[in-house]
Amino acid sequence: MARKAVEVNTGAMADISFLLLTFFLLTSSIDTDMGIIRKLPPPPDPTQEIQDVKKRNIFNVLINKYDGLLVQGRPMDISQLRDAAKEFLANPYNREDLPEKRTEVIEGLGSIDISKGVISLKNDRGTSYKMYIEVQNELTAAVSELRNELSKQRFGMAYSDLTNTVNQEAISAAIPVAISEAEPENVGGTK
């Protein structure tokens, strides 16, 4: 006569896996790291000559240690910065006091005007990080809004929705992230 197989009680297995599950839930973090991605310039070369950039091609943004904003020599509220930066980078009416453009042929877009404008961002050592990120955010928003406008005009969809890498690269080449940070200077005297 065949022996009856012993049945193993598997009821506790669920409990054990529940324990493991809670352990992993507690020790792990789901947050994917997000943020504003930037590329730092290489350290300054002492032998390199200082390039002369025309005054009309520079958009000066200064933040002082009281988190005040000075744009092109005038105080400005942060809510206006995005539009000011957009107008500077796009220069839609080819004004004399806004940046020059150079014409280049880009694959996928054909011949297009690229702005020579550079946003120069300078902050004090006493500026708060919060304000700095807000300004960076507004400037990034200005660039991405311009990219979206061009992308919608040429390809009929937003820049982030572009699936074709050629188109994506074309747009990012036509509107580069031209934000330059000045070499830090010790002016404010605060730590």
Place this chain on the structure above:
Amino acid sequence: MARFAREGKRETPGINTGSMSDIIFMFLFFFMVITTMRESTLLVRLTVPQATEIQKLEKKSLVSFIYVGQPMDTKYGTESRIQLNNQYGQIADIQEFITRERESRDEADRNFLTTSLKVDEETRMGVISDIKQELRQIGAFKINYSTRLGIVKDR
């Protein structure tokens, strides 16, 4: 007449719980795959600022973190401190930290290393400028200012 109902011996059959563990295990593996272990315990108080124009960091294994903020433990004062891995560091330690981070990665990946700055929003820019200068010196050009998604201000 045929009788369908049997008299007596009416037992509800037990529910088979054997597959419950399989389901839980599936949950477990799901969480294990999508999450990452918290590598270092935070020694600094951290509330990263909010921003709208944010991008996700692509490869998590190629990111090294620098934390800046007020020390959790008040005996270290209220001055913003830098945390590298599991201990407080100085500005001068950053180059060595980056070198060690690079050595722990594959040679092919070293150029794609990103440094993520997790900085408290109350911090002054002086410390961050110093960190950025050090990163430039050592050649770690790709950085990320870690932020939360949020509306900065009503427009």
